[in-house]
Amino acid sequence: MTTDFEGALASAAELSARYLGTVEERPVWQPVPDVARAWFADQDLPQLGRPLEDLLADIETHVLPYPMGNGHPAFFGWVNSPPSPAGVAVSSLMSAFDPSCAGGDHAGPLLERTVVRWLAEIVGFPVVSGGGLLTSGASIATIVAVAAARQRATRRLGYDVREQGLFDCPPLVVYMSQEGHSCLRKAVELLGIGNRQIHLIPVDDAFRMQPKALRARIEQDLADGLTPIAITGTAGTVNSGAIDDLSALADIAAEFDLWLHVDGAYGALGAAATHPDPLLAGIGRADSVALDPHKWLGVPVDCGCVLLKDPAIARDAFSLVPAYLRDDASGDLGWIAEYGPEQTRPFRALKVWATLANLGRAGVTSLVDHTVALAEGFAGSIAARDDMALIGQSLSIVAFRYEPDGYDDDAIDRLNSALPVAIQRRGRTFITGTTLGGRPALRVCILGPKSGEEHLELLMRDIEEEGSKLLAN
Numbered sequence: 001m002t003t004d005f006e007g008a009l010a011s012a013a014e015l016s017a018r019y020l021g022t023v024e025e026r027p028v029w030q031p032v033p034d035v036a037r038a039w040f041a042d043q044d045l046p047q048l049g050r051p052l053e054d055l056l057a058d059i060e061t062h063v064l065p066y067p068m069g070n071g072h073p074a075f076f077g078w079v080n081s082p083p084s085p086a087g088v089a090v091s092s093l094m095s096a097f098d099p100s101c102a103g104g105d106h107a108g109p110l111l112e113r114t115v116v117r118w119l120a121e122i123v124g125f126p127v128v129s130g131g132g133l134l135t136s137g138a139s140i141a142t143i144v145a146v147a148a149a150r151q152r153a154t155r156r157l158g159y160d161v162r163e164q165g166l167f168d169c170p171p172l173v174v175y176m177s178q179e180g181h182s183c184l185r186k187a188v189e190l191l192g193i194g195n196r197q198i199h200l201i202p203v204d205d206a207f208r209m210q211p212k213a214l215r216a217r218i219e220q221d222l223a224d225g226l227t228p229i230a231i232t233g234t235a236g237t238v239n240s241g242a243i244d245d246l247s248a249l250a251d252i253a254a255e256f257d258l259w260l261h262v263d264g265a266y267g268a269l270g271a272a273a274t275h276p277d278p279l280l281a282g283i284g285r286a287d288s289v290a291l292d293p294h295k296w297l298g299v300p301v302d303c304g305c306v307l308l309k310d311p312a313i314a315r316d317a318f319s320l321v322p323a324y325l326r327d328d329a330s331g332d333l334g335w336i337a338e339y340g341p342e343q344t345r346p347f348r349a350l351k352v353w354a355t356l357a358n359l360g361r362a363g364v365t366s367l368v369d370h371t372v373a374l375a376e377g378f379a380g381s382i383a384a385r386d387d388m389a390l391i392g393q394s395l396s397i398v399a400f401r402y403e404p405d406g407y408d409d410d411a412i413d414r415l416n417s418a419l420p421v422a423i424q425r426r427g428r429t430f431i432t433g434t435t436l437g438g439r440p441a442l443r444v445c446i447l448g449p450k451s452g453e454e455h456l457e458l459l460m461r462d463i464e465e466e467g468s469k470l471l472a473n
């Protein structure tokens with residue numbers, strides 16, 4: 001006889017399978033009507049508990065109709081993928097097992113060391129024992145990386161930043177391109193370096209950081225008495241998928257003895273392609289890399305990762321275990337919590353392991369090849385049209401503008417600003433917009449193994465049809 005618990009687990013698994021199996025029969029996304037919204041906002045904490053089966057019925061009725069949209073193959077917004085089947089399948093086991101992966105001698109930390117090594121191998125980063133950890137996302141991964149860069153630089157200057165803070169330390173400077181991600185700003189503000197000390201370097205026509213401008217700015221800053229500590233290159237910008245010339249940045253970092261961090265949250269996985277973009281080859285020369293298994297790889301949210309060439313520096317920045325006590329039962333690598341800000345940590349490694357073991361290296365390569373090929377095809381069809389302008393395509397992101405004849409720049413800007421929401425509300429496809437070169441643009445980010453040309457053709461029709469409606473008003 002099955003218990004209530006076993007019955008509910010089986011029902012939950014059945015509901016997950018039914019939900020994922022019927023995603024294409026529902027709108028990609030739909031606005032939440034007021035009555036439905038009230039269920040979320042107005043419920044009272046129940047006095048008496050309710051059976052699990054009732055709760056599952058509530059989830060089916062009230063929750064599942066209002067997705068963000070990323071499970072659908074016609075979803076091309078932001079950088080959000082559908083969940084990997086293997087990741088979904090092991091998610092309830094993660095909770096059933098429920099360790100804290102702060103450290104210790106048990107399955108969680110052991111498996112985490114291995115999946116971090118696998119991720120490093122995939123993106124072409126030299127594998128060091130204990131050279132990285134899983135995080136909630138690239139934002140925390142970036143905090144770990146910048147904290148390590150700050151630690152190394154301040155130690156060299158003779159400051160103990162953990163004791164003194166940055167009170168009498170000279171201003172530390174970090175470099176990023178104009179197209180870099182705002183998570184660096186969060187990290188730099190949080191670590192007391194200050195947003196003013198992020199020096200944004202101009203980009204070229206392909207939205208890549210200009211190495212010459214970087215080098216000139218570093219020389220200027222040194223002449224002004226500032227203390228440059230780190231360069232952040234991006235492997236796959238959110239706006240257009242642009243990859244900085246990482247090898248050129250690595251040369252400059254070596255010349256001025258700076259930390260090189262690579263934000264590969266989205267694009268580092270592009271290194272798994274059959275013919276990877278040669279610009280990605282420089283990843284291996286970085287001191288740290290942030291990447292997000294919860295993006296292109298499809299590991300269910302949340303899962304980021306930071307890779308570290310010299311993990312001892314991150315340990316020096318975060319560990320609260322005195323050096324003489326570090327060689328404990330969990331080996332000389334110590335506890336994972338010594339390398340970052342999180343103490344209690346979930347068993348993220350299980351869903352990464354399941355996803356990678358299920359796909360294999362060949363499956364990861366197919367996923368990347370498939371989505372990049374779709375992006376290239378879509379970019380080609382944009383470039384072939386008179387009423388559209390291709391702004392850029394790199395990896396699986398395409399940035400473009402709809403520019404039908406007979407309208408002035410203002411009207412075209414208003415059209416491109418309004419299009420994403422109009423398309424989203426229709427519910428057939430989903431894109432988001434951005435600003436590139438100071439003007440509103442449309443962008444498509446293709447991450448799903450089930451996304452196909454038919455979904456992009458549907459998107460093209462949505463752009464034309466919603467576009468003419470907007471222009472008619």
Ligand SMILES: *Cc1c(COP(=O)(O)O)cnc(C)c1O
Pocket residue numbers: 079136137138139140181183234236237238263264265266292304
């Ligand atoms: C998503 C993303 C981030 C932020 O990562 P989170 O996982 O959301 O914390 C940083 N940089 C790039 C390029 C990204 O795509």
